[in-house]
Amino acid sequence: MRASISERIGIQGPAGTLESIVEDVGPQVQAYAVVCHPHPLYGGTMDNKVVVSVARALQEGQVSTVRFNFRGVGASAGLYDEGRGESADAQCVADWGAQRWPGKPLICAGFSFGSYVALELALARKAARLITIAPAVTRFGFAQRAQPDCPWLIVQGDADDVVDPQAVIEWAGSLLPSARLVMMPGAGHFFHGRLVELKDMVLTEIRSGAGRSGA
Secondary structure (H helix, E strand, O other), rough: OOOEEEEEEEEEOOOOEEEEEEEEOOOOOOOEEEEEEEOOHHHOOOHHHHHHHHHHHHHOOOOOEEEEEEOOOOOOOOOOOOOOOHHHHHHHHHHHHHHHOOOOEEEEEEEOOOHHHHHHHHHHHHEEEEEEEOOOOOOOHHHOOOOOOOOOEEEEOOOOOOOOOOHHHHHHHHOOOOEEEEEEOOOOOOOOOOOHHHHHHHHHHHHHHHOOOOO
16 A cells, blocks of 8 residues: 655644644545544643554555644644633644545544544534544543444553543443444553554454444
8 A cells, every 4th residue: 555645734723723744645545534632731642652553544544644733732822722622623624634635534533532522523524433542431521422423433441540441331331323342451541562453453443344333
């Protein structure tokens, strides 16, 4: 497969320019993805290893990706806004992607705090697919949110010391129709030593076209 072309750009957001990295897979592009990073106040950036691993998996699945720093992170303008402004940032990035890849479906992906933003984006934009890694379900009102009408993959480590794995299991079990929950034995929050496995899991999901049956 042709290597993706990486480009660092600024995308205009509601609070100013958002520092972004676009990785375009070229003519074979099947979809584009907005990939959202973990909590801005706890060191989360678009260069987080989980975020990069998810983006790489998507690119191998012929999906162009946009990673970006939320407002107030890195060179992005603005200040942290408790998920509200960050969701608005993601909307602007998705708008930019829709212009870059007209007619291509949108995939929303996020890690931890970024999972909440990805869910909000999927609900607002009728995404083709949602991927949430270690979603912080007890911190950002996941249970109060509606469900997107698209295939949904949730990956959670059972040794996570930041996000309660049991809370994720219970929340995922309440979703109707069900999302596809994959528990990774022994994996912590940042998937140290397990990033290749995580990447392969996401790539398999993209290539299989798996839906929400859990099969």
